[in-house]
Amino acid sequence: MVNAPVTAAEHAHFRAEALPWLDEIARYAMWLTGNAADADDLTQETFLRAFRGWRTFRAGESCRPWLVTICRNIFLRHRRREQRVVTVEDPELEALAAASLHRSAREQGAQDLFTMVDFGDAVAEALRELPEAFREALVLVDIQDLSYADAAAALDIPLGTLRSRLFRARRQLQEDLMAFAKDAGYSVTASVPGERKGGTRAG
Protein backbone atom coordinates (compact mmCIF):
# COMPACT_ATOMS: atom_id res chain seq x y z
CA MET A 1 0.00 0.00 0.00
CA VAL A 2 1.40 3.37 -0.93
CA ASN A 3 1.23 5.89 1.88
CA ALA A 4 -0.36 9.12 0.79
CA PRO A 5 1.52 12.27 1.78
CA VAL A 6 0.44 13.74 5.10
CA THR A 7 -1.76 16.74 4.40
CA ALA A 8 -1.48 20.17 5.93
CA ALA A 9 -4.89 19.61 7.44
CA GLU A 10 -3.67 16.47 9.22
CA HIS A 11 -0.71 18.38 10.65
CA ALA A 12 -3.02 21.12 11.85
CA HIS A 13 -5.39 18.52 13.26
CA PHE A 14 -2.56 16.90 15.23
CA ARG A 15 -1.53 20.27 16.64
CA ALA A 16 -5.07 21.14 17.61
CA GLU A 17 -6.08 17.76 19.06
CA ALA A 18 -2.96 16.10 20.45
CA LEU A 19 -0.55 18.81 21.55
CA PRO A 20 -2.91 20.43 24.10
CA TRP A 21 -2.57 17.22 26.13
CA LEU A 22 1.21 17.51 26.43
CA ASP A 23 1.17 18.78 30.01
CA GLU A 24 -1.23 16.10 31.15
CA ILE A 25 0.67 13.28 29.45
CA ALA A 26 3.88 14.56 31.04
CA ARG A 27 2.22 14.33 34.45
CA TYR A 28 0.91 10.85 33.72
CA ALA A 29 4.36 9.77 32.54
CA MET A 30 5.74 11.00 35.85
CA TRP A 31 3.26 8.82 37.71
CA LEU A 32 4.23 5.83 35.60
CA THR A 33 8.00 6.20 35.78
CA GLY A 34 8.57 7.92 39.12
CA ASN A 35 11.41 10.09 37.86
CA ALA A 36 11.64 13.21 35.69
CA ALA A 37 14.23 11.96 33.21
CA ASP A 38 12.33 8.79 32.29
CA ALA A 39 9.06 10.71 32.29
CA ASP A 40 10.44 13.23 29.79
CA ASP A 41 11.67 10.45 27.51
CA LEU A 42 8.35 8.65 27.76
CA THR A 43 6.42 11.82 26.99
CA GLN A 44 8.52 12.54 23.93
CA GLU A 45 8.17 9.01 22.62
CA THR A 46 4.42 9.14 23.21
CA PHE A 47 3.96 12.19 21.03
CA LEU A 48 6.29 10.93 18.33
CA ARG A 49 4.33 7.68 18.11
CA ALA A 50 1.07 9.57 18.18
CA PHE A 51 2.25 11.79 15.32
CA ARG A 52 3.45 8.85 13.23
CA GLY A 53 0.23 6.98 13.87
CA TRP A 54 -2.06 9.99 13.59
CA ARG A 55 -4.06 8.51 10.77
CA THR A 56 -5.15 5.66 13.04
CA PHE A 57 -6.77 8.13 15.41
CA ARG A 58 -10.48 8.36 14.86
CA ALA A 59 -11.53 11.98 14.40
CA GLY A 60 -14.35 13.06 16.68
CA GLU A 61 -13.22 10.91 19.59
CA SER A 62 -11.34 12.23 22.57
CA CYS A 63 -7.61 12.28 21.98
CA ARG A 64 -6.83 12.10 25.67
CA PRO A 65 -7.47 8.39 26.33
CA TRP A 66 -5.77 7.54 23.02
CA LEU A 67 -2.60 9.33 24.10
CA VAL A 68 -2.79 7.78 27.57
CA THR A 69 -3.00 4.34 25.98
CA ILE A 70 0.04 5.01 23.79
CA CYS A 71 1.99 6.31 26.77
CA ARG A 72 1.08 3.35 28.92
CA ASN A 73 1.87 0.80 26.20
CA ILE A 74 5.32 2.30 25.62
CA PHE A 75 5.97 2.21 29.35
CA LEU A 76 4.88 -1.41 29.65
CA ARG A 77 6.94 -2.43 26.63
CA HIS A 78 10.05 -0.84 28.07
CA ARG A 79 9.51 -2.70 31.29
CA ARG A 80 9.22 -6.00 29.36
CA ARG A 81 6.55 -7.26 31.67
CA GLU A 82 3.40 -9.10 30.84
CA GLN A 83 0.38 -7.58 32.44
CA ARG A 84 -0.71 -9.87 35.19
CA VAL A 85 -4.35 -10.80 35.37
CA VAL A 86 -5.72 -9.38 38.59
CA THR A 87 -8.81 -10.96 40.07
CA VAL A 88 -11.17 -8.51 41.70
CA GLU A 89 -14.62 -8.72 43.14
CA ASP A 90 -17.75 -7.37 41.58
CA PRO A 91 -17.56 -3.55 41.78
CA GLU A 92 -20.68 -3.27 43.90
CA LEU A 93 -19.32 -5.83 46.35
CA GLU A 94 -16.19 -3.71 46.53
CA ALA A 95 -18.37 -0.71 47.31
CA LEU A 96 -20.01 -2.65 50.15
CA ALA A 97 -16.57 -3.61 51.45
CA ALA A 98 -15.79 0.12 51.60
CA ALA A 99 -18.84 0.54 53.83
CA SER A 100 -17.48 -2.16 56.11
CA LEU A 101 -14.15 -0.35 56.30
CA HIS A 102 -15.92 2.86 57.24
CA ARG A 103 -17.77 1.08 60.03
CA SER A 104 -14.44 -0.17 61.32
CA ALA A 105 -13.02 3.35 61.16
CA ARG A 106 -15.96 4.71 63.14
CA GLU A 107 -15.50 2.03 65.80
CA GLN A 108 -11.92 3.21 66.17
CA GLY A 109 -12.99 6.85 66.26
CA ALA A 110 -11.20 7.47 62.98
CA GLN A 111 -14.10 8.61 60.82
CA ASP A 112 -12.52 12.07 60.38
CA LEU A 113 -9.05 10.66 59.74
CA PHE A 114 -8.67 12.01 56.23
CA THR A 115 -9.47 15.57 57.24
CA MET A 116 -7.58 15.66 60.52
CA VAL A 117 -4.28 13.88 59.89
CA ASP A 118 -1.40 15.44 58.01
CA PHE A 119 -0.29 12.55 55.82
CA GLY A 120 2.46 14.49 54.07
CA ASP A 121 4.13 12.31 51.45
CA ALA A 122 2.51 9.14 52.81
CA VAL A 123 -0.38 9.30 50.36
CA ALA A 124 1.86 9.37 47.28
CA GLU A 125 4.10 6.68 48.75
CA ALA A 126 1.15 4.42 49.57
CA LEU A 127 -0.20 4.97 46.08
CA ARG A 128 3.08 3.83 44.56
CA GLU A 129 2.95 0.67 46.67
CA LEU A 130 -0.43 -0.41 45.31
CA PRO A 131 -0.49 -3.36 42.90
CA GLU A 132 0.00 -1.96 39.43
CA ALA A 133 -3.45 -2.82 38.07
CA PHE A 134 -5.13 -1.04 40.98
CA ARG A 135 -2.74 1.90 40.92
CA GLU A 136 -3.31 2.48 37.21
CA ALA A 137 -7.06 2.68 37.65
CA LEU A 138 -6.83 5.05 40.58
CA VAL A 139 -4.24 7.33 38.98
CA LEU A 140 -6.31 7.73 35.84
CA VAL A 141 -9.61 8.48 37.60
CA ASP A 142 -8.59 10.22 40.82
CA ILE A 143 -5.36 11.97 39.76
CA GLN A 144 -5.78 12.45 36.02
CA ASP A 145 -9.53 13.01 36.46
CA LEU A 146 -10.61 10.78 33.60
CA SER A 147 -14.15 9.48 33.44
CA TYR A 148 -14.73 5.77 34.01
CA ALA A 149 -15.28 5.30 30.27
CA ASP A 150 -12.10 7.12 29.26
CA ALA A 151 -10.02 5.33 31.88
CA ALA A 152 -11.39 1.95 30.79
CA ALA A 153 -10.63 2.80 27.16
CA ALA A 154 -7.09 3.87 28.02
CA LEU A 155 -6.47 0.63 29.90
CA ASP A 156 -8.35 -1.44 27.30
CA ILE A 157 -10.48 -3.12 29.94
CA PRO A 158 -14.24 -3.42 30.38
CA LEU A 159 -15.99 -0.72 32.35
CA GLY A 160 -16.92 -3.15 35.11
CA THR A 161 -13.29 -4.19 35.51
CA LEU A 162 -12.22 -0.55 35.75
CA ARG A 163 -14.77 0.08 38.48
CA SER A 164 -13.72 -3.03 40.41
CA ARG A 165 -10.03 -2.14 40.29
CA LEU A 166 -10.68 1.50 41.16
CA PHE A 167 -12.86 0.68 44.16
CA ARG A 168 -10.42 -1.97 45.34
CA ALA A 169 -7.52 0.48 44.99
CA ARG A 170 -9.36 3.10 47.03
CA ARG A 171 -10.16 0.63 49.79
CA GLN A 172 -6.59 -0.65 49.96
CA LEU A 173 -5.24 2.88 50.02
CA GLN A 174 -7.59 3.74 52.86
CA GLU A 175 -6.42 0.71 54.82
CA ASP A 176 -2.79 1.64 54.23
CA LEU A 177 -3.34 5.23 55.35
CA MET A 178 -5.19 4.11 58.46
CA ALA A 179 -2.27 1.86 59.30
CA PHE A 180 0.16 4.73 58.65
CA ALA A 181 -1.74 7.01 61.00
CA LYS A 182 -1.83 4.34 63.69
CA ASP A 183 1.89 3.57 63.31
CA ALA A 184 2.69 7.28 63.45
CA GLY A 185 0.95 7.46 66.77
CA TYR A 186 -2.10 9.45 65.76
CA SER A 187 -5.20 8.91 67.83
CA VAL A 188 -8.59 10.43 67.17
CA THR A 189 -11.08 10.88 69.97
CA ALA A 190 -14.46 9.32 69.36
CA SER A 191 -16.89 11.72 67.78
CA VAL A 192 -20.02 12.22 69.88
CA PRO A 193 -22.58 14.92 69.08
CA GLY A 194 -21.99 17.93 71.34
CA GLU A 195 -18.40 17.00 72.17
CA ARG A 196 -15.31 18.68 70.71
CA LYS A 197 -13.57 16.55 68.13
CA GLY A 198 -9.83 16.32 68.42
CA GLY A 199 -6.98 14.84 66.45
CA THR A 200 -3.83 14.36 68.46
CA ARG A 201 -0.53 12.61 68.24
CA ALA A 202 -0.29 9.95 70.96
CA GLY A 203 2.72 9.67 73.29
Next chain:
Amino acid sequence: MQAERIDCDVVMRQLWDYLDGELTATRMAAIAAHLKVCDRCLPQYNFERSFLDLLTRLRKPGPAPEGLRLRIMTALVNAGLRPVA
Protein backbone atom coordinates in the same frame (compact mmCIF):
# COMPACT_ATOMS: atom_id res chain seq x y z
CA MET B 1 -41.13 15.11 39.07
CA GLN B 2 -40.50 13.46 42.43
CA ALA B 3 -37.10 11.83 42.88
CA GLU B 4 -37.15 8.03 42.97
CA ARG B 5 -36.91 6.62 46.49
CA ILE B 6 -34.07 4.23 47.12
CA ASP B 7 -32.84 2.35 50.16
CA CYS B 8 -29.51 2.31 51.98
CA ASP B 9 -28.32 -0.85 50.25
CA VAL B 10 -28.60 0.80 46.84
CA VAL B 11 -26.85 3.92 48.11
CA MET B 12 -23.98 1.95 49.60
CA ARG B 13 -23.54 -0.08 46.41
CA GLN B 14 -23.46 3.03 44.25
CA LEU B 15 -21.79 5.54 46.54
CA TRP B 16 -18.48 5.59 44.66
CA ASP B 17 -20.33 6.01 41.36
CA TYR B 18 -22.28 8.86 42.93
CA LEU B 19 -19.16 10.56 44.24
CA ASP B 20 -17.62 10.27 40.77
CA GLY B 21 -20.71 11.66 39.05
CA GLU B 22 -21.07 8.52 36.97
CA LEU B 23 -24.78 7.80 37.47
CA THR B 24 -27.82 8.98 35.57
CA ALA B 25 -29.25 12.34 36.59
CA THR B 26 -32.26 10.58 38.07
CA ARG B 27 -30.17 8.29 40.25
CA MET B 28 -27.83 11.12 41.26
CA ALA B 29 -30.85 13.10 42.46
CA ALA B 30 -32.25 10.10 44.29
CA ILE B 31 -29.03 9.46 46.17
CA ALA B 32 -28.64 13.15 46.99
CA ALA B 33 -32.17 13.17 48.41
CA HIS B 34 -31.45 10.02 50.44
CA LEU B 35 -28.23 11.45 51.89
CA LYS B 36 -30.11 14.51 53.16
CA VAL B 37 -32.22 12.38 55.45
CA CYS B 38 -30.18 9.28 56.24
CA ASP B 39 -27.87 9.35 59.25
CA ARG B 40 -26.49 5.96 58.31
CA CYS B 41 -25.38 6.78 54.77
CA LEU B 42 -24.31 10.41 55.24
CA PRO B 43 -21.31 9.59 57.49
CA GLN B 44 -20.17 7.07 54.89
CA TYR B 45 -20.50 9.73 52.20
CA ASN B 46 -18.48 12.22 54.30
CA PHE B 47 -15.76 9.66 54.94
CA GLU B 48 -15.35 8.80 51.27
CA ARG B 49 -15.63 12.46 50.20
CA SER B 50 -12.80 13.45 52.55
CA PHE B 51 -10.68 10.59 51.22
CA LEU B 52 -11.20 11.64 47.60
CA ASP B 53 -10.41 15.26 48.54
CA LEU B 54 -7.12 13.99 49.95
CA LEU B 55 -6.32 12.37 46.61
CA THR B 56 -7.12 15.49 44.61
CA ARG B 57 -4.26 17.23 46.43
CA LEU B 58 -1.96 14.89 44.51
CA ARG B 59 -3.02 16.56 41.29
CA LYS B 60 -0.41 19.01 40.19
CA PRO B 61 -1.88 21.24 37.53
CA GLY B 62 0.41 23.43 35.55
CA PRO B 63 2.41 23.32 32.37
CA ALA B 64 5.18 20.89 31.60
CA PRO B 65 8.66 22.41 31.90
CA GLU B 66 9.42 24.72 28.99
CA GLY B 67 12.52 22.70 28.21
CA LEU B 68 10.45 19.55 27.77
CA ARG B 69 7.93 21.30 25.56
CA LEU B 70 10.69 22.67 23.31
CA ARG B 71 12.38 19.27 23.18
CA ILE B 72 9.16 17.53 22.11
CA MET B 73 8.32 20.15 19.49
CA THR B 74 11.83 19.88 18.04
CA ALA B 75 11.52 16.10 17.88
CA LEU B 76 8.13 16.37 16.17
CA VAL B 77 9.39 18.87 13.61
CA ASN B 78 12.37 16.60 12.90
CA ALA B 79 9.85 13.76 12.43
CA GLY B 80 8.04 15.81 9.83
CA LEU B 81 5.48 17.93 11.69
CA ARG B 82 5.17 21.13 9.74
CA PRO B 83 5.91 24.30 11.70
CA VAL B 84 3.05 26.75 12.03
CA ALA B 85 3.07 29.03 8.99
